[in-house]
Amino acid sequence: xxxxxxxxxxxxxxxxxxxxxxxxxxxxxxxxxxxxxxxxxxxxxxxxxxxxxxxxxxxxxxxxxxxxxxxxxxxxxxxxxxxxxxxxxxxxxxxxxxxxxxxxxxxxxxxxxxxxxxxxxxxxxxxxx
Numbered sequence: 001x002x003x004x005x006x007x008x009x010x011x012x013x014x015x016x017x018x019x020x021x022x023x024x025x026x027x028x029x030x031x032x033x034x035x036x037x038x039x040x041x042x043x044x045x046x047x048x049x050x051x052x053x054x055x056x057x058x059x060x061x062x063x064x065x066x067x068x069x070x071x072x073x074x075x076x077x078x079x080x081x082x083x084x085x086x087x088x089x090x091x092x093x094x095x096x097x098x099x100x101x102x103x104x105x106x107x108x109x110x111x112x113x114x115x116x117x118x119x120x121x122x123x124x125x126x127x128x129x
Contacts, residue, residue, distance in 0.1 A: 001122050006030045008038030008052040008064060026125040035059035039067045042074050048120050054083040054090060062094055069098055078119040
């Protein structure tokens, strides 16, 4: 089964890096470059999981998660925060608000798999590089 992962990040290098990291896997990577686009895309395609940067140019990742949680169509979708800025305060707040995981950039494959596997309910098939 193919897993739909929506990745919301305004950094083109991060989006390209994830595409390369997941090439040949059973993950269909969908991308959005800002929070509003991410919420709209999640509502339209209903991904299996959303991975969102905390810092976005329009609305932040926590607001993306909150908008998804308040929409009955998307409330069930797991949301994982990703950030390059380690802040225990932000992490604690995101977890209190209901995020399903928290990753620090740069993300490595073992960390990504450990976080995503329990959320998607399907085996993640990642080719060895």
